[in-house]
Amino acid sequence: xxxxxxxxxxxxxxxxxxxxxxxxxxxxxxxxxxxxxxxxxxxxxxxxxxxxxxxxxxxxxxxxxxxxxxxxxxxxxxxxxxxxxxxxxxxxxxxxxxxxxxxxxxxxxxxxxxxxxxxxxxxxxxxxxxxxxxxxxxxxxx
Numbered sequence: 251x252x253x254x255x256x257x258x259x260x261x262x263x264x265x266x267x268x269x270x271x272x273x274x275x276x277x278x279x280x281x282x283x284x285x286x287x288x289x290x291x292x293x294x295x296x297x298x299x300x301x302x303x304x305x306x307x308x309x310x311x312x313x314x315x316x317x318x319x320x321x322x323x324x325x326x327x328x329x330x331x332x333x334x335x336x337x338x339x340x341x342x343x344x345x346x347x348x349x350x351x352x353x354x355x356x357x358x359x360x361x362x363x364x365x366x367x368x369x370x371x372x373x374x375x376x377x378x379x380x381x382x383x384x385x386x387x388x389x390x391x392x
Contacts, residue, residue: 255282255372256305258296258322260312262286264335267311267365271333274369278386280376289317300325307372310357311365313337316347319357329375332357333368 255275259268268284275282283305287295289312300308300322308326310319311333319332334344341362348359360367370390377384 252281253283253303253305254280254376255307255309255369256299256303257282257284258299258308258310258318259284259286260288260290260318264311264313267333267335267363271309271311271365271369274366275373278373278383278390280369280373280383287318289321290315293321296321297325307331307375309333309365309368309372311335311368312348313341313344316344319348319359320351320355323351323355323357329372330357331368331371332359333365334359334362336363 257268308330310322312318313335323330332348334348351357
């Protein structure tokens with residue numbers, strides 16, 4: 251099975267959120283993988299992960315300046331979902347960073363710390379070309 255979602259986090263401290271996202275994807279049998287790669291501390295690793303991934307959707311979680319989703323979006327034409335994390339300022343700094351991307355570098359955003367919604371959004375994107383997944387998702391919407 252091809253990788254459906256690559257979950258990227260900027261720090262090990264974000265793992266709790268990544269695991270919630272992965273658990274929801276697992277619940278619907280969506281192949282996923284978690285990688286730790288900071289847009290600031292290891293930009294080359296981020297670039298290599300994006301360039302070499304067969305994932306159809308990227309979910310990127312980050313707090314503070316939350317650069318990771320935007321950096322990933324600048325390296326691919328695949329959908330990128332940003333999850334702003336509450337590290338400081340109640341997560342508003344991260345939320346604004348994820349949402350305020352320049353034209354041509356789109357990042358879909360979910361609410362602060364809402365990694366489960368990121369999983370649901372990723373699955374809806376995947377379901378556009380996967381009727382079996384679409385069928386599994388429909389009962390969950392009720």
